[in-house]
Amino acid sequence: MKRTLCFLLFLLLMMFKAASGLSSGESLFNQKQDGIQLEELLTLGSLEDDLLFQWIGVNVDLSGNIYVTDSLDYSLKKISSDGNLLKKKGGRGQGPGEFMAPRLLDASENYLYVTDHLLSGIQVFDKDLQFVRRIPIQVPISDFCVLRDDEIAVAPLVMNSPSQIFFYNAAGKIERVLTLGQHSADLIMDQFSFIFDNHKNVYVAYTFQDKIEKIDTQGSRIWSTELLGIKKVKKEKISGYVLPTEIIYKDVDLDSRGNIYILGGSFSANPSRDVYVLNPEGIQIATLTLPDTSHCIYIDDKDFLYSRANAGVTLKKYRMRYRF
Amino acid sequence: MRKNQITNKTRFLIIFLLCLMNLGNTFVFKPAQPDHGWSNGKSPIVLIYIIEFRDILCSPCSESFLDFCLSLPVEFQKENTWGIVVFDQGPQTNLGEKIIAKKVRGFMNGNQIHFPVFIDFLHIFKTLRTQATQIVLLDSTSFSVKKYDFPLAAKQKDAILQAVIESL
Numbered sequence: 001m002k003r004t005l006c007f008l009l010f011l012l013l014m015m016f017k018a019a020s021g022l023s024s025g026e027s028l029f030n031q032k033q034d035g036i037q038l039e040e041l042l043t044l045g046s047l048e049d050d051l052l053f054q055w056i057g058v059n060v061d062l063s064g065n066i067y068v069t070d071s072l073d074y075s076l077k078k079i080s081s082d083g084n085l086l087k088k089k090g091g092r093g094q095g096p097g098e099f100m101a102p103r104l105l106d107a108s109e110n111y112l113y114v115t116d117h118l119l120s121g122i123q124v125f126d127k128d129l130q131f132v133r134r135i136p137i138q139v140p141i142s143d144f145c146v147l148r149d150d151e152i153a154v155a156p157l158v159m160n161s162p163s164q165i166f167f168y169n170a171a172g173k174i175e176r177v178l179t180l181g182q183h184s185a186d187l188i189m190d191q192f193s194f195i196f197d198n199h200k201n202v203y204v205a206y207t208f209q210d211k212i213e214k215i216d217t218q219g220s221r222i223w224s225t226e227l228l229g230i231k232k233v234k235k236e237k238i239s240g241y242v243l244p245t246e247i248i249y250k251d252v253d254l255d256s257r258g259n260i261y262i263l264g265g266s267f268s269a270n271p272s273r274d275v276y277v278l279n280p281e282g283i284q285i286a287t288l289t290l291p292d293t294s295h296c297i298y299i300d301d302k303d304f305l306y307s308r309a310n311a312g313v314t315l316k317k318y319r320m321r322y323r324f
Numbered sequence: 325m326r327k328n329q330i331t332n333k334t335r336f337l338i339i340f341l342l343c344l345m346n347l348g349n350t351f352v353f354k355p356a357q358p359d360h361g362w363s364n365g366k367s368p369i370v371l372i373y374i375i376e377f378r379d380i381l382c383s384p385c386s387e388s389f390l391d392f393c394l395s396l397p398v399e400f401q402k403e404n405t406w407g408i409v410v411f412d413q414g415p416q417t418n419l420g421e422k423i424i425a426k427k428v429r430g431f432m433n434g435n436q437i438h439f440p441v442f443i444d445f446l447h448i449f450k451t452l453r454t455q456a457t458q459i460v461l462l463d464s465t466s467f468s469v470k471k472y473d474f475p476l477a478a479k480q481k482d483a484i485l486q487a488v489i490e491s492l
Contacts (some may be wrong), residue, residue, distance in 0.1 A: 117384065
């Protein structure tokens with residue numbers, strides 16, 4: 001009897017060990033996946049103040065000043081590195097420096113470039129938020145990237161055309177076109193976010209396709225990968241058009257090491273919070289999870305990560321601690 | 325001496341009368357200002373906007389509504405217009421309500437909206453909702469209530485504007 005009891009106890013111990021071994025394996029896996037820790041450094045916009053109402057675009061200069069577009073009060077705001085509002089410009093309208101739906105924001109050394117969902121072109125401001133000029137671009141802009149003041153890469157938001165990046169000069173004239181790949185038959189399925197590295201390779205994250213790509217300056221694909229194994233997205237008839245309604249990848253950015261950060265959408269384990277980190281060769285090296293859902297991610301020159309919280313009334317700045 | 329006393333009495337009376345006139349002019353005897361009778365709530369028209377919260381978050385969706393309501397005279401907006409923000413019923417937290425309140429505040433600030441806006445946290449107005457932001461026109465002269473969805477058709481816009489202008 002004693003022997004049987006001892007044997008049973010031994011069996012229980014073995015089972016417990018096996019179970020704990022599995023759980024430690026899982027935890028190791030998670031730790032491996034969670035190769036970047038986020039440390040919150042700054043919170044801009046509380047539920048009570050009037051700093052941010054619904055920020056959309058963000059950019060940070062070398063001094064740490066933060067620039068944001070805010071679609072609810074039609075503004076462009078300059079905020080100091082410690083979170084104080086330094087300047088606010090804009091207002092609802094279609095005149096110089098005014099906005100109807102301010103959206104994306106990018107910057108060169110001296111200027112800020114702002115798109116508007118309802119107005120054509122890109123408005124240019126200096127770093128004191130003084131309106132400088134408007135670049136006349138007729139197509140609606142899905143994403144853009146300022147390479148130089150005289151070279152602005154634009155992904156147009158078009159219903160039925162191949163994935164292309166147009167390079168505009170400061171006068172709004174197209175200098176060249178980069179065609180990224182084959183054209184899908186379905187409307188807006190080729191929409192994408194993109195970012196250039198220092199060698200002018202472009203990293204492309206498709207909004208409605210499970211596809212991340214690295215393309216060289218000539219348009220040749222260096223690599224292509226899928227992270228989630230999604231073959232189809234849900235589509236609905238909207239105003240007579242059948243359009244995708246689920247986003248796979250929301251945004252893409254790079255850190256100073258050349259690692260690629262891709263914000264996942266509806267299909268991620270943590271929708272709009274999971275950020276997949278790939279090395280420059282396209283191998284996934286980590287996944288980090290934002291504390292709150294975000295529509296975009298932004299990484300500044302010092303590798304601080306910025307994302308949204310509280311449905312856009314808050315912007316958070318994080319330090320990324322690498323474990324690899 | 326007597327002469328001085330009379331003089332003092334006279335002075336006192338003059339000062340008293342001046343004070344009385346001044347007070348009267350400010351608080352009691354000020355005549356009613358007839359220049360904008362409609363602005364102090366005398367217009368028989370009242371407009372109530374039932375504003376879909378999701379339209380506030382979407383600039384193109386609120387464009388028609390904003391263009392219309394901002395085209396009305398500021399005094400009419402202040403005195404004869406109200407806005408009620410409605411949103412989908414769901415699991416609500418205090419945080420959610422605060423976010424909604426902040427976004428509505430931002431929307432009002434950004435658009436210089438002059439009329440008072442209320443947020444229907446209790447979903448009292450849910451039965452009135454359609455998919456769109458609406459305008460409810462109350463006309464006390466004809467005892468009528470009319471309701472329109474945004475974006476307004478040109479005819480609807482003209483009819484409402486005409487009713488408002490005629491009521492001023």
